[in-house]
Amino acid sequence: MPVTVAEEWLNACAGCEISILNTGEALLDLLPQLDFVHMPVLMDHKYFGQTGNEASMEIPEAVVGIVSGAVRTDEHKHVLEEMRKKVKFLIALGSCAAFGGIPAQANMFKKDEVMEKVFRHCASTDPSPNPDDPSVPQWLDSCKGLDEVVKVDITIPGCPPHPDWIAEAITALLEGKTAWALPERSVCDTCPVIREKKSAGGPIKRGLSNLEFDAEQGIDKMRCINEQGFFCMGPVTLAGCAGKAGSPRCIQARTPCRGCFGPIRKGARPMVDMMGALTSVGLDPKTVVDRRAIMNRYIGGHGYLTPLPARPVR
Ligand code: SF4
Ligand code: SF4
Ligand code: SF4
Secondary structure, three states: OOEEEEEEEOEOOOHHHHHHHOOOHHHHHHHHHEEEEEOOOOOOOOOOOOOOOOOOOOOOOEEEEEEEOEEEEHHHHHHHHHHHHHEEEEEEEOHHHHHOOHHHHHHHOOHHHHHHHHHHOOOOOOOOOOOOOOOOOOEEEEEEOHHHOOOOOEEEOOOOOOHHHHHHHHHHHHOOOOOOOOOOOEHHHHOOOEOOOOOOOOOOOOOOOOOOOOOOOOHHHOEOOOOOOOOOOHHHEEOOOOOOOOOOHHHHOOOOOOOOOOEOOOOOOHHHHHHHHHHHOOOOHHHOOOHHHHHHHHOOOOOOOOOOOOOOOO
């Protein structure tokens, strides 16, 4: 008998759902064992009845719940809480769901500052825009990862998560396991570049100049990006973006890791650890331009930085 699955997306971009499709042949093997009973990205589902005639939200019960996206509005929170009530195992799919991801970058500013800048003081193609219309879902004070709102059973980080891990986590559940997690390793642990544990020092370079490498040779012949004086978040980022095999994806593309897989473990202090990693190769962390913005995607249930003071929206 197939296992029922309900899927939801909150403050999401659908990249995580594309990654489910990208599981490819593994998905073909899994599909006969799964029965998708709810998936708004694929099928139109009216939460309050087909004509809005119901008073309470309808999400069907399922054994497995998969939720992508962060929790930005009161509607997202309501949908997530309903999902938690209706499913036995809840999977947070992708970095937005895991710890806020890209939408949580708005947490650098207070809610009202963002509303003011983005929705009240910009040109609109709508002749009568009203962001305060009560029928529009209201923003929460901050953008959250799922586990800041409900209990999460399995987290599959990544922006988007690699299909290997989606297939592996779902297979684990089908085999009766109740837990699955990526090993706690850093991107650097899986990166084959040349490391000499020192840099030339000086201020950290911005991405306005080029890395040094020979395009005819593999990345195992390229010097570590941090040691070349650039800012690479590999030391504090969870490994896994290349799936079960291969080198970190951005490094393969000769560009620094920007931390999309999130912190290596819950409760980590990635800002502090990153500053230590830079110092250890002779770079001055104080010279990272706007390091708070660069590190902000870590804000959320995992790897919390520090409460951020308000600052003007520019
Ligand atoms: S984790 Fe990335 S791919 Fe998934 S919803 Fe968020 S932004 Fe999109
Ligand atoms: S800092 Fe970046 S380039 Fe250097 S080893 Fe780590 S992931 Fe690779
Ligand atoms: S190298 Fe870093 S930013 Fe790039 S895909 Fe991997 S984890 Fe994400």
